[in-house]
Amino acid sequence: MTVDFSPGLASISTFRDAEACERARRIPRSRITEHPNPDFRIRVIEDPSEFYQAFAADLVGEIRRSRDAGQGLVLILPVGPVPQFEIAARQINRERLSLAHVTTFNMDEYADSSGTTAPISWAGSFQRAMWDSFFSRIDEELRPPETQIHFPTSEVVADYSTMVEDAGGADVVYGGIGWGGHIAFWEPHLADEFRDDPAGYRAAGARTVELHPITIMQNALHSFGGDWSWVPPFACTIGPREILGARRRSFWLDGDLGNGYSWQRFIARLVAHGPVTEHVPGSLLQEAGADYALLGSVADDLVISMA
Numbered sequence: 518m519t520v521d522f523s524p525g526l527a528s529i530s531t532f533r534d535a536e537a538c539e540r541a542r543r544i545p546r547s548r549i550t551e552h553p554n555p556d557f558r559i560r561v562i563e564d565p566s567e568f569y570q571a572f573a574a575d576l577v578g579e580i581r582r583s584r585d586a587g588q589g590l591v592l593i594l595p596v597g598p599v600p601q602f603e604i605a606a607r608q609i610n611r612e613r614l615s616l617a618h619v620t621t622f623n624m625d626e627y628a629d630s631s632g633t634t635a636p637i638s639w640a641g642s643f644q645r646a647m648w649d650s651f652f653s654r655i656d657e658e659l660r661p662p663e664t665q666i667h668f669p670t671s672e673v674v675a676d677y678s679t680m681v682e683d684a685g686g687a688d689v690v691y692g693g694i695g696w697g698g699h700i701a702f703w704e705p706h707l708a709d710e711f712r713d714d715p716a717g718y719r720a721a722g723a724r725t726v727e728l729h730p731i732t733i734m735q736n737a738l739h740s741f742g743g744d745w746s747w748v749p750p751f752a753c754t755i756g757p758r759e760i761l762g763a764r765r766r767s768f769w770l771d772g773d774l775g776n777g778y779s780w781q782r783f784i785a786r787l788v789a790h791g792p793v794t795e796h797v798p799g800s801l802l803q804e805a806g807a808d809y810a811l812l813g814s815v816a817d818d819l820v821i822s823m824a
Contacts, residue, residue, distance in 0.1 A: 529730055531697065531705035532787070532796040541786040542819045549816050552789065556806030559789060563813035565771070571810065572601035572769050577608045579689050580619060590619045591681070593690035593759060595701075596643045597739075598771045599650050606654035613659065620665040620684050622677070622759075623647060624692060624701040627749035632725040634671045634753050641740065641749070644668045669723055674753040678722030681755075687763035694770055694788050696780060697731035698797035702754035704729040708795035718795050721756040728752055738780065739772075757801065766807035768799075770815050779814040786819075 526535055550559040562568040576592075583590035609616065626643045627635045637644040647668075652660060669677045681687060697705050704726055711718035728736075728750055737745040760766065772781030788799035789809060795801075802809065 531708070531729065532794065534792065534794075537791045538783075538787065541791045542783055544786050544790055546816045546818050549786065549789070549811070552803070554803055554806065557789070557803050557809065558807070559809045559811065561811050561813055561816040565773070565812060568769070568771060568810070568812050569598065569600040569604055572598065573604035573608060575767055575808075576601065576605045576691065577612075577614070580609070580616060581612070581614060583688070584615065584618055588618070589685060591684045591686065591688050592619060592621045593624060593681070593687045593692075593755065593763065594621055594647070595624050595692045596646045597693060598769060599646065601769075602647070602651035603654060606651055609659060610654075610656050615659050616655065616661045619661045620667070621661065622667045622681055622684075622687070622755070623669065624690075625752050625754040626668050626670060628671060628725055628751040628753055630750050632671055632751060632753070634669075634674075635749065641747075644670075669753040669755065671725070671753060674723050674725060677753075677755065678758055681759055687759055689765045689767055690760050690763040691767050691769070692760070693768060693772075694781065694784055694799045695729075695732055696735035696772075696784055697729050698784055698788055698799050699729065699732060700760055700768075700799045700802070701756075702726055702728065702732070702752040703756055703760075703798050704732060705796050705798060707798075711795060715795065719757045719761055719801070722758040723753070723755045725751055725753050735780065738774065757798070761801065761805050766802060766805060767810075768802065768807050769810045771812040773812055773814045777814050777817070779812070779817065781815045782817060782819050785811055785815050 526533055552559055562571055635642040692700055706729055733745050733748045736748045737743055741747040770781050770785050773779045787797055793800045793803050
């Protein structure tokens with residue numbers, strides 16, 4: 518016997534539209550790639566190895582095209598997913614593809630409660646992850662000069678948006694979607710600051726933010742062995758200005774915890790098919806347009822399982 522049960526939303530939920538959540542969770546895999554905005558292109562890549570190969574090919578393709586056109590390339594990069602960076606570095610070395618024309622800005626870096634960012638020596642540092650998985654794996658003579666590799670540390674975060682603009686603005690911003698709907702570490706609760714100023718929200722740039730509790734839990738799951746006490750409480754991050762101002766947006770969702778279980782199935786749907794709202798920052802991609810790639814397990818239907 519089926520019994521209707523509507524428990525409502527937990528207080529941790531910044532987005533409060535229960536009906537929109539219900540509509541999003543009911544979207545089947547067979548319809549997940551449909552979207553009314555032709556510039557918001559959703560695709561599903563079933564196999565993880567193919568997913569990361571496609572991500573790497575996208576990144577290397579942008580580098581190659583700009584080089585062949587004799588143009589500079591400004592990239593905004595995430596830390597995760599990570600495997601694509603190792604694949605891209607190998608391809609760059611095989612092709613002897615110089616990145617002298619490339620300038621990179623990483624999206625974010627962890628910070629402590631005073632706003633001081635983690636040093637590269639800390640194992641959880643995004644700077645360290647990027648050097649370990651990408652930059653150090655590129656042959657030295659092919660790497661961008663270190664003066665063209667940037668991270669939003671506490672020393673520069675106040676000027677980070679200007680630095681991106683001075684470099685010519687982002688050509689491509691790569692990213693993913695957080696469990697609570699964030700893009701970079703631009704968290705859903707920041708919408709409250711811009712309650713009556715949607716234009717100001719979209720123009721907001723890099724800053725230090727307190728991480729949402731859902732983000733703490735997400736990062737504890739996939740990077741800190743489940744230890745939420747180990748996840749830093751703050752981060753320095755780019756804002757909507759950099760993401761919406763980029764010439765192209767390329768987002769990749771691979772939130773699989775193994776055995777075909779994905780923590781990203783719901784938020785992938787809410788971001789792509791729910792209302793466009795500042796309380797789900799990733800939903801702004803629907804209006805701006807983006808390439809939105811889902812790993813097969815992320816696209817699978819949502820079901821309740823007590824197994």
